[in-house]
Amino acid sequence: MKSTSGPYLTYKLELIQTQAIKAADRIYKKDIGLSLREIRLLRFIHDYPKITATDLVGKMVLDKALLSKNIAVLEKKGLIKRETSSHDSRVQCLFLTEDGExxxxxxxxxxxxxxxxxxxxxxxxxxxxxxxxxxxxIELVNKWQASLKK
Known part of the structure; x- marks a missing residue:
């Protein structure tokens, strides 16, 4: 163990995250009209064209209902589109539109x-x-979480 006094590292990380998200969220909303979460979703769809909503839930570590709401916002603004998978007609893949790009x-x-x-x-x-x-x-936390599922 590195230290047994002072704030926990997870507290410091959460504090940094919370402050950074609040600041960035204001800027993105003002300049682009999207929340930081919507921007992150846009980035994931850009980085993983043809990604499904199910895969996004895992990658973004988001609640499925919240993800659906954010997808709907981006679709309504014409920034993303859905297409049926060529491999499975039950699966919808997400892509950026030209405006989304x-x-x-x-x-x-x-x-x-x-x-x-x-x-x-x-x-x-x-x-x-x-x-x-x-x-x-990230790797260590993922291993720790995996060990809890056993």
């Missing part, structure tokens, strides 16, 4: 700018170490 590009510019504001003072080595540590933490 444009909004995704805007969101990337904003997101990279926000990341630079937040982490711009990190050296390249600190940045790489942070990512490596977080990747390792």
């Amino acid at each position: 444009k909004v995704w590009q805007q969101a990337e510019i904003i997101g990279r700018g926000l990341e630079n504001i937040t982490f711009g003072s990190f050296s390249d080595e600190e940045w790489e170490n942070l990512h490596a540590s977080l990747d390792k933490l």
